[in-house]
Amino acid sequence: MNKQDRKLKSILDDCKSVAMVGVSANVVRPSYFVGRYLSLKGYQVHPVNPVYAGQNLFGGMTCGSIEELAATGQEIHMVDIFRRSSEAGDVVDQAIEHLLDRGLKAIWMQIGVTDPKAAKRAKKAGLRVVMDRCPKIEYQRLTGELSIGGFNSGVISSKLR
Amino acid sequence: MAAEYGFDTLQIHAGANPDPATGARQVPIYQNTAYVFRDADHAAALFNLQELGYIYSRLTNPTVAALQERVAALEGGVGAVACSSGHAAQIMALFPLMMPGANFVTSNRLYGGSVTQFAQTFKRFGWEARFVDFEDTSAIRKNIDENTKAIFCESIANPGGYITDLDKIGKIADKAKLPLIVDNTSATPYLCRPFEHGATQVVHSTTKYLSGNGTSMGGIVVDSGNFDWTASGKHPSMIEPEPAYHGLKFHETFGPLAYTFHGIAIGLRDLGMTAAPMNAFQTLLGIETLSLRMEKHVANAKKVAKYLQGHKAVEYVSYAGLSDNPYARRAKKYTPKGAGALFTFGVKGGYDACVKVVDNVEIFSHVANLGDTRSLIIHSASTTHRQLTDEQRVAAGAGPEVVRVSIGIEDPNDLIADLDQALTKATAKSKRKKK
Numbered sequence: 001m002n003k004q005d006r007k008l009k010s011i012l013d014d015c016k017s018v019a020m021v022g023v024s025a026n027v028v029r030p031s032y033f034v035g036r037y038l039s040l041k042g043y044q045v046h047p048v049n050p051v052y053a054g055q056n057l058f059g060g061m062t063c064g065s066i067e068e069l070a071a072t073g074q075e076i077h078m079v080d081i082f083r084r085s086s087e088a089g090d091v092v093d094q095a096i097e098h099l100l101d102r103g104l105k106a107i108w109m110q111i112g113v114t115d116p117k118a119a120k121r122a123k124k125a126g127l128r129v130v131m132d133r134c135p136k137i138e139y140q141r142l143t144g145e146l147s148i149g150g151f152n153s154g155v156i157s158s159k160l161r
Numbered sequence: 162m163a164a165e166y167g168f169d170t171l172q173i174h175a176g177a178n179p180d181p182a183t184g185a186r187q188v189p190i191y192q193n194t195a196y197v198f199r200d201a202d203h204a205a206a207l208f209n210l211q212e213l214g215y216i217y218s219r220l221t222n223p224t225v226a227a228l229q230e231r232v233a234a235l236e237g238g239v240g241a242v243a244c245s246s247g248h249a250a251q252i253m254a255l256f257p258l259m260m261p262g263a264n265f266v267t268s269n270r271l272y273g274g275s276v277t278q279f280a281q282t283f284k285r286f287g288w289e290a291r292f293v294d295f296e297d298t299s300a301i302r303k304n305i306d307e308n309t310k311a312i313f314c315e316s317i318a319n320p321g322g323y324i325t326d327l328d329k330i331g332k333i334a335d336k337a338k339l340p341l342i343v344d345n346t347s348a349t350p351y352l353c354r355p356f357e358h359g360a361t362q363v364v365h366s367t368t369k370y371l372s373g374n375g376t377s378m379g380g381i382v383v384d385s386g387n388f389d390w391t392a393s394g395k396h397p398s399m400i401e402p403e404p405a406y407h408g409l410k411f412h413e414t415f416g417p418l419a420y421t422f423h424g425i426a427i428g429l430r431d432l433g434m435t436a437a438p439m440n441a442f443q444t445l446l447g448i449e450t451l452s453l454r455m456e457k458h459v460a461n462a463k464k465v466a467k468y469l470q471g472h473k474a475v476e477y478v479s480y481a482g483l484s485d486n487p488y489a490r491r492a493k494k495y496t497p498k499g500a501g502a503l504f505t506f507g508v509k510g511g512y513d514a515c516v517k518v519v520d521n522v523e524i525f526s527h528v529a530n531l532g533d534t535r536s537l538i539i540h541s542a543s544t545t546h547r548q549l550t551d552e553q554r555v556a557a558g559a560g561p562e563v564v565r566v567s568i569g570i571e572d573p574n575d576l577i578a579d580l581d582q583a584l585t586k587a588t589a590k591s592k593r594k595k596k
Binding site for chain 2: 002027028030032033036037040111112134137140144145146147148149150151152153154155156157158159160161
C-alpha cells in the first residue's frame with residue numbers, strides 16, 4: 001500500500017465518529033449514500049444540517065450547527081464536509097473552534113470540495129486533512145468493494161483478506 | 162491514477178487478489194448468473210447504486226470484474242467496463258455520450274469493421290459519424306459543431322503503418338470540451354498509453370493482443386476519470402437526473418467514477434452486451450504474459466518488415482517501425498517500445514497477386530483477426546475492408562494491392578521463408594507450354 005493509501009486507511013480506521021455537515025435526507029443525494037454507507041459499516045454518524053434539525057438520520061440526531069453538536073458533549077473524530085468549496089473554510093473554522101476538545105482528528109472534504117487555505121489552518125491545529133475525495137469511495141476502494149465494479153483499486157495483495 | 166507497481170507486476174496481479182471465499186490464488190471462473198442478497202435492504206441498496214455488490218451477471222461478475230480492474234490498471238484509468246466484443250465496446254463507449262441528432266468526429270484511418278459500424282449502422286440510432294483525415298487538424302476543427310459529442314481515433318491504426326498524433330488531437334478535444342476515445346487495440350497499453358496523451362477513454366477488442374491466444378471474443382471500455390462532464394455540459398446522461406435511478410446525477414454522485422458506473426448501471430444493464438466469465442478468464446490468462454508477447458511480436462515484426470522491404474516482389478512496406486516510414490518519428494514518441502506488429506505491404510502484380518500470396522502461405526493463417534500468437538495474413542480489400550468504397554479503402558490504407566499481416570511470435574526465419582515462397586509463387590511469370 002502506498003503512502004497516500006496508508007494515510008487514508010489510517011484516517012478511516014481511527015475516525016469512527018463522523019460529523020456529516022450538509023448531509024441530506026433525500027435518498028438520491030450523494031450525501032445520503034455516504035451517510036447510509038458509513039452507518040452500515042459501523043461508523044457513528046452525526047448529521048449536521050439546520051434543514052433536518054431534530055430528525056434522526058443514519059442513527060444520529062441531526063444538529064443545526066457544529067456548535068450545537070459540540071454542546072451534546074459527544075466525541076467527534078472527523079468532520080465530513082458536503083458544502084461548496086467557498087463555504088468549506090467556514091465549516092473548518094467552526095470545527096477548529098468547537099470540536100478540538102471533542103476529540104477531533106481529521107477534516108474530510110468531499111469530491112469537488114477544496115480549500116487549501118482552510119486545509120492549512122486545519123493542519124496547523126493538528127488535524128489530518130483530505131480534500132476532493134469521498135470517504136465512502138475510499139473505504140470501498142481500500143477494502144476491495146470497489147473492485148466489484150471493475151474500478152482500479154490500486155491495491156495489490158497476495159494476502160487472504 | 163499513477164501506478165505504484167511496474168507493468169509486469171500489474172499484468173499478473175491487478176484485479177486478482179486471492180479469492181476471499183476460498184483462498185484460490187488464480188481468478189476463479191464464476192460461471193454463475195445470479196447472486197443471493199444479504200436481505201431486502203441490501204437488495205434495494207444494490208439496485209439504487211448505494212452499495213456495490215453482485216446482483217446479476219449481465220451487470221457484474223467477479224471474473225469479469227478482475228479483467229476490468231486489470232485493464233484499467235494497465236491503461237492507468239480509474240475503471241473499465243468489459244463487454245462481448247470490440248464492436249460492442251465502441252457502442253458502449255459512445256452510448257452515454259450520443260443521442261439521435263448527435264455526431265462524433267472520427268479518423269478515417271480505422272479498422273474496416275469500425276468504418277461500416279460508424280457509417281452504416283450508427284445511422285439507425287440517429288448518430289452521425291464524420292470521417293476526417295486526422296493529419297488535417299483544421300478539418301477536424303471545422304467538423305466540430307454544437308452537436309458534436311466525441312472524437313474517435315485509433316492509436317496504431319489498422320491495417321498498420323500509421324500512428325495518430327495523439328497529443329495534437331487531445332489538445333483539440335480538450336479545447337472543444339469533448340471526450341477523446343482512442344482504440345488502443347493494435348498497440349495495447351504495453352506499447353502505447355493514450356491517457357498520457359490526452360485521451361479520456363480507451364477501447365479495446367480484448368479478442369486481439371490482450372488475450373493473445375485467439376480463443377475469446379471480448380471488448381472493454383476504460384475511463385481515465387479525467388473528463389470534467391460538468392464543465393463540458395454536453396452530455397446530459399452524465400450530469401442530468403437519471404429517471405431510471407430516481408433522479409440520481411451520475412457525475413455529481415460518483416465523481417471520476419461516473420462514466421464507469423453509467424457503463425454498468427445503464428450500458429450493460431440495458432444493452433446487455435456482457436462479457437462471458439470464461440472469456441474474461443482466458444483474457445486474464447493472456448494478459449499475464451502481455452509484455453513478453455508484445456516484445457517478441459515487435460522484434461519479429463521488425464525483422465519481417467525489413468526483409469520484405471528488400472524483396473523483389475514487394476512494392477512497399479507500410480510499417481511505422483521502419484526508419485523510412487513517414488510516421489517513424491511519431492512512433493518513437495507514442496510507441497517507444499515498438500510500433501506494433503501489424504503492418505501492410507504492397508505486392509507487385511496488384512489484386513490478383515495478393516490473392517495468390519494469401520492462398521500460398523503455409524505458416525501464416527489466412528484469417529480475419531489480428532493480435533494472435535500465430536502469424537496471420539489477409540487481403541484487406543477483399544475482406545475486412547470489403548464493404549467500403551474504393552475511396553474509403555485507400556484512405557484507410559487498404560487498397561487493392563495491399564496485404565495485411567499480423568506478425569506472431571513464431572521463429573522469424575520460418576515466417577520469412579513462408580512469405581518468400583508465397584510471394585515467389587504469386588509473382589512468378591506463367592510458364593509457356595512446351596510445344
